[in-house]
Amino acid sequence: LSHATVALVGMGGAGKTVLAAAVVHDPDVQAAFPDGIAWVDAGQQATPVQLQERLAAQLTGKIVSFPSVEAGRNHLAEVIGGRAFLLVVDDVWDPRDLNAINVVGAPHGGLLFTTRAASIARAVGATTCEVDELTLEQALELLGRWTGTAFGELPPEADPLTLRVGNLALGVAIAGGMVNGRGGRRQDWQDVLHLLETASVDAIREEYGPDNYRHASVLA
Numbered sequence: 001l002s003h004a005t006v007a008l009v010g011m012g013g014a015g016k017t018v019l020a021a022a023v024v025h026d027p028d029v030q031a032a033f034p035d036g037i038a039w040v041d042a043g044q045q046a047t048p049v050q051l052q053e054r055l056a057a058q059l060t061g062k063i064v065s066f067p068s069v070e071a072g073r074n075h076l077a078e079v080i081g082g083r084a085f086l087l088v089v090d091d092v093w094d095p096r097d098l099n100a101i102n103v104v105g106a107p108h109g110g111l112l113f114t115t116r117a118a119s120i121a122r123a124v125g126a127t128t129c130e131v132d133e134l135t136l137e138q139a140l141e142l143l144g145r146w147t148g149t150a151f152g153e154l155p156p157e158a159d160p161l162t163l164r165v166g167n168l169a170l171g172v173a174i175a176g177g178m179v180n181g182r183g184g185r186r187q188d189w190q191d192v193l194h195l196l197e198t199a200s201v202d203a204i205r206e207e208y209g210p211d212n213y214r215h216a217s218v219l220a
Helices: 016-024 027-032 048-060 069-080 095-101 118-123 136-147 158-164 169-181 186-198 201-208
Strands: 005-009 037-041 086-092 110-115 127-130
Touching: 005 016, 005 118, 016 027, 016 086, 016 110, 037 048, 048 069, 048 095, 069 095, 086 095, 095 118, 110 118, 118 127, 136 158, 136 169, 158 169, 158 186, 169 186
Parallel strands: 005 110, 005 127, 037 086, 086 110
Antiparallel strands: none
């Protein structure tokens, strides 16, 4: 709301993208940026120019091609200008990606991005919000939501199950979905916990391949 640069920093699966999406849909945030909100997925593969082209296409509805990063920045600056505009960039791995597309600025514009690297947040002078693993109580509450089980009625398998996935929000959600998908019976809880405790991570990695599943923190 202060039209600043803000970074959501945390490991894969902690819930950074979910929080960024919640910000985008917050009525107060939308009111603070009446000229629009744009969302760009960065990742490891896209080049700075490709990110510029994606953002330009999103803003203008036209497919564009830029010969250089400088040309792309100039075009985006013309489109966005000094408008009250919020730019959200998800999964940033390189500060050069931010520099290529961040043409919003004070006092009207704002930038929100997610990253696993606190060094990137420091490099661009962002206000940092740490997105850490859940507390055990939070993890159990989330697990209860996914399994349709009241907090006080969670079985004994609930604690070791959440700890097995490191209390990561995505891991807890996946585990809860596995229990619920099997029917949510007591035996289903035991079966899912057994699977998580005995699964061969190497075999799973070999099946999916390192390029097909990049969230290694949730792979198990």
